[in-house]
Amino acid sequence: MNQPAPQLAASTGAFTQLLSPTRRGARLARLLAVTQLRSWGVGQDLTERAETVVAELSANAVLHGRSPGRSFRLTLLLDPSAGRLRVEVTDARGDLLPHIAPTDTDALHTSGRGLTLVAALADHWDCVPYPPSGKTVRAVLSTP
DSSP states (O other): OOOOOOOOOTTOEEEEEEEOSSHHHHHHHHHHHHHHHHHTTOOHHHHHHHHHHHHHHHHHHHHHSOOTTOOEEEEEEEETTTTEEEEEEEESOTTSOOOOOOTTSOTTOOSSOHHHHHHHHSSEEEEEEETTTEEEEEEEEEOO
16 A cells, blocks of 8 residues: 655665756766766776766767757766666657767768767667657666
8 A cells, every 4th residue: 555665775876967958068967977976986987988978978969869948868877786877868859869870981070980989888878769759868887
């Protein structure tokens, strides 16, 4: 009957922030992620990898997921007992799904490699719908 709602373990960390879909918002997402991970005592290796993943996913949310008047959301979920961090970036454009650019593109291009970096740094990444019309790109990183 009256059962308590399931609770996260005390050692689990969760952080969520809405940010403006601008270059400044993407930069702030990266800075907030690093600050939060350091406050949780996360090691330097995982923090540096997460910083790059947050930067790339936030930049994609700003460049490809922007919808007028809609923010993007950064979520960090830390499970220290499993040595795992999940980074989630949610934007308003569920119609534009992410994909890894072909590797045979011109080496002089300065864009199109963000998800390749994410795939290299994360154990796993994917994209799921975020109703009613958005998407969440998730990346899981673990401690070495």
